Amino acid sequence: MLAERERYVYELAKDLNLSRQVVNLHLKRLEKAGFVESDLRLEDDDLRAKKFYRLKEFEVSLGMEDLKQIFK
Numbered sequence: 001m002l003a004e005r006e007r008y009v010y011e012l013a014k015d016l017n018l019s020r021q022v023v024n025l026h027l028k029r030l031e032k033a034g035f036v037e038s039d040l041r042l043e044d045d046d047l048r049a050k051k052f053y054r055l056k057e058f059e060v061s062l063g064m065e066d067l068k069q070i071f072k
Contacts, residue, residue: 002036006054027053034058 001007001015013023030036031053038053062070 002053002055006052008050008052010050012053 009024013020036053037056038051040049040051
């Protein structure tokens with residue numbers, strides 16, 4: 001979902017049919033691991049701050065030993 005566009009917690013929770021608390025917990029872990037980043041914005045439509053998340057650019061590198069472990 002974040003690959004399509006940035007989203008805020010409530011929007012993700014609604015689309016995934018999960019609680020905001022669960023989504024927020026996982027997003028914080030993903031942010032700490034460096035996979036997503038966020039920023040807080042004040043939206044004009046309801047004058048509340050929303051934390052938007054988006055994917056960060058990253059690369060995955062696998063060596064031969066990694067592949068052996070995956071496919072054993």
